[in-house]
Amino acid sequence: MMPAYSVRKLSFNGKMLCNITVTFALALELVFGLVNVNQVHAQAAAPNPAQDITDTWQGTLHAGQDLRTVLKISKADSGGYKADFYSIDQGGQPFPVTKITLDGNTVKYSITQFDLKYEGKLSADGKTIEGTSTQGGNSLPLNFARATAATEWAIPKPPPPIPPMAADANPSFEVETIKPSVLGRQGKGFGFRGGSFVTFNTDINDLIAFAYGLHPKQIVGAPDWFGTDLFDIEGKPDTEGRPNLKQMGIMVQKLLAGRFKLTFHHDKRELSVYVISVASGGPKMTKSTAAANDPQGFGFRGLGDLNVRNMTMADFASWMQNGVMDRPVVDQTGLTDRYDFQLKWTPDGSQFAAFRGVGATIPPPSDDPKAPPALYTAIQEQIGLKMGPAKAPDDVIVIDHVEKPSAN
DSSP states (O other), X not given: OOOOSSSOXXXXXXXXXXXXXXXXXXXXXXXXXXXXXXXXHHHHSOOOGGGOOOEEEEEEEESSSEEEEEEEEEEOTTSSEEEEEEEGGGXXXXXXXXXXXXETTEEEEEEGGGTEEEEEEEOTTSSEEEEEEEETTEEEEEEEEEOOTTTOOOOOOOOOOOOBOOTTOOOOEEEEEEEEOOTTOOOOEEEEETTEEEEEEEOHHHHHHHHHOOOGGGEESOOGGGGTOOEEEEEEESSSSBOOHHHHHHHHHHHHHHHSOOEEXXXXXXXXXXXXXXXXXXXXXXXXXXXXXXOOEEEEEETTEEEEEEEOHHXXXXXXXHHTOSSOEEXXXXXXXXXXXXXXXXXOTTSOGGGGGGTOOOOOOOOOTTSOOOHHHHHHHXXXXXXXXXXXXXXXXXXXXXXXXXXX
């Protein structure tokens, strides 16, 4: 599992996931809320240690490859349980469990950012949990056993974080490689990994969108190969530290000028756009607890299943126009905070054009009543915004010269 845009990528159950850290409110179930006969009996009865799931649990998920899973459960300060989840064959980073409960012998937990749910039965002796893990509608058996000092799996230490690049840095690529993308590889992405900026399955429209925040319809006079020739790029910055999105864009601007010989001039034209504004009930998103210079996330577990982390609405509008929409997207929300949220919708044929040459297909309309709503409904219901078509003057670039790069 892997992400995009300056965040590490991970996969779980074969899904594309963003490695992001989100602070979730832990929703706890208070079992004994009222004083009644059952409560009196519960207080009088001696506790059954087999019914306490505080411990380290581990099990193997067989999802095409064997994925060792560790669940570290502890007592929550306000009662009930809390837990951290580890997939140690995929890096071993801890992810907070959004909610975990024990009701009788039924153990349930969920991790919102992975769209993951688990339900299992605790054995009478309290040593095992047999259950099912469900993610994105796919279910697989997952059985846990209490770990002991002799059986506990070692969790790999994550690499030390790379400190942010200086805010006033104007980086270039010290070393860069550009190669034709691997034929048949699916998906596409941008990221910063192991000290290098990397892309895969990216065309020139993608690179200009990333570098200048422009939709392909804001590029005038581009040759046809802008949208068909795919490249994998790796570049090592000449400046120490982890670049932010703006600094990565600066490096790609210099790459386009140096390796693709791109020159252009600006113009202004009236274009068909989508406008994002605040719905009547106000925004429903969670303000991010991440620092402003922490990595941002804009990643899909599948078409129409989006996870956003640490982004302003201007950032969100930019990434929606670059990866999803068929025309530019203009932010008119007036919101300046950074947000974390999920958005699920059923795509239509006008969306995700940038992904269709790399294995993505838009499924036909479904009569399933459980299917997510259309994008415009989902945006209003789930995050409290509105999106609609409009005409507006917008920036365009007119291509003066460009060349295909030599591979290296």
